[in-house]
Amino acid sequence: MRRALIAGVALTCLFAATSAVEAYLKLGTNAGGRLVNLRWHTFPIRYFVTNRDVPGVTAPQLQHAADRAFASWAAVPNVALSSQFAGFTSALPLTGDNANVIGFQDRPDLERVLGATSFTLDTVSGEILESDIFLNSTFPWSVAPAGEAGRQDLESIVLHEIGHLHGLGHSALGETELISGGRRVIGAEAVMFPIAFSAGNLNRTLRADDIAGISDIYGDAGFRSATGSIAGRVTKNGAGVLGAHLTAFNPASGKLVGGFALSPDGTFVIAGLEPGPQVVRAEPLDDGDPGSFLDASLNIDLDFTPAFYNRLVTVPRAGTSRSIEVKVHSK
Amino acid sequence: MNARGNRAALTLLASIAFPIAAAAQSPRADRDPRAGSWEIAAALLWTGGYNAGSAAALETRNPSTRSTPLTLFTTDSRLRGAPGVESRLGVYLGRRVSMEGVLEFSRPVLRSHLGGDFESAAPTDADATVTSYVVGGSALYHFGNGRLHPFVEGGVGYLRQLLEDHDGLITGAEFHAGAGLKYRLTHGAHPFALRLDGVASSRSRSVAFDQKRRVVPELAAGLSWRVF
Secondary structure, eight states: OOEEEEOOTTOOOOOOSOSOOOSSOBOEEEETTEEEEOBOOSSSEEEEEEOOOBTTBOHHHHHHHHHHHHHHHHTSTTBOOOEEEEEEESOOSSSOSSSEEEEEEOOTTOTTOSEEEEEEEETTTOBEEEEEEEEETTSOEEOOTTOOTTSEEHHHHHHHHHHHHTTBOOOOOEEEEEETTEEEEEEESOTTOSSOOSSSSGGGSOOHHHHHHHHHHHBOHHHHHHOEEEEEEEEETTEEOTTOEEEEEETTTTEEEEEEOOSTTOEEEEEEEOSEEEEEEEEOOOTTOGGGTSOTTSOOOOOSOOEEOSBOEEEOTTSBOOOEEEEEOOO | OOHHHHHHHHHHHHHHHHHHHHHHHOTTOOOOOOTTOEEEEEEEEEEOOEEEEEEEEEEEEOTTTOSSOEEEEEEEEEEOOEEEEEEEEEEESSSSEEEEEEEEEEOOEEEEEEEOOTTOOOOEEEEEEOEEEEEEEEEEEEOOOTTEEEEEEEEEEEEEEEOGGGOOEEEEEEEEEEEEEEEEOSOSSSOEEEEEEEEEEEESSOSSSSOOOEEEEEEEEEEEEEOO
């Protein structure tokens, strides 16, 4: 067994440019040229909470927020996730001590990072052996039920980080705008979008994209039999478009689920979709920070305009649609 | 073929030849249908379209920017009217009343207009072809005498619609009511007639993005032939 600590402030997808992978943005590792998804093999996930109060949040309040966030992920139908609070600890997160630790640290140097998740994993099987969640106490936090203006909602951020802890990468279902000092999210339809809302409690609820993603990793036979996939390629002048972001929209339910073209030939699969006709749309990743989603070393193509696929795509139950080709054009 | 087979073949030939000969001998001997008379019909069909629902792809708005959801894009969908074919087999219960079985087939297009894109994607019409069947039955009451026979009709059916690539299936109940006329083109006991139908077809479920009962018009024009 090979163990490796993978830590970072912007943990995103480690999927490299390889053959088609199944849908959604999941964390993965390259095991001898083979792509392996990161996932827990043993449940419940036992976690500790750093016994340290910070302004606005006590350690028990952090534990309660983590408990609710784990419960939100575990409540997704047709997945079998469970967690167990193991106690308070003096250990800090991101230390690789064989314990899953959630806690605050002062990191004023990470002036744009609210939180991050680290992993120790079996690089052959992709099994997550340990995962820590760091929350940056440099920022003002809130545990108020409705959130507080000017403060980050603790449960929303912990819910996002626990999505990473389970093996999910970032979703690109959101829009941002440039403001002084960085980017601000205008709207998002995934808890796993990499930029947090400024305040409020709206991201305490998982969206269709989050549910499709976690189900794609841990879904049981019930999930596989009740949902389907859209497969195809994104092309520009006949060549594949690496890094294109795709959105499947079901007009009947209003659910949006995203996916990515993760190989140089532009191949993509969006899984976990409701059966029936769906709209497919392709867009470039946010050119402000594509590294938030995919390995920054990849040659991600951002030079194309958003486009709709000109057919409705019927998602079959427990199957994959015929392969489609979404043609995009340079800006 | 043995001797019994020869007799059967002759009997069948005679039964076909007899009405033809009878019509030739008495070209003006029109006969109204009676209980037990059978009629077949085939027609070209046009089924009207309907609004299949509008939707918006919404994202949750960052509360510090605005309170209303962010619209990524919108869809406005319609099942377009389509030509088709239908066939009917009917039996008369009396001179005025008949019962029919009906089979309809058409291939309408579900079209979604995609627009209002937040990032200015070009508006697009996205289509999917639907294969639609209706199997049902109708009761007809005929009026009039002579060559022109108006009628009213009503009945029920089973609607089966397959989305493109046969990956999606929608089934529902269908009720229809309407009127039509038969205009006799030939004479005798087995006349051909021009048949026109116009009905309103109410469908409990059908291809759409919002599930509700829909009423669509159906027009059919074809020929009928009284077999027996």
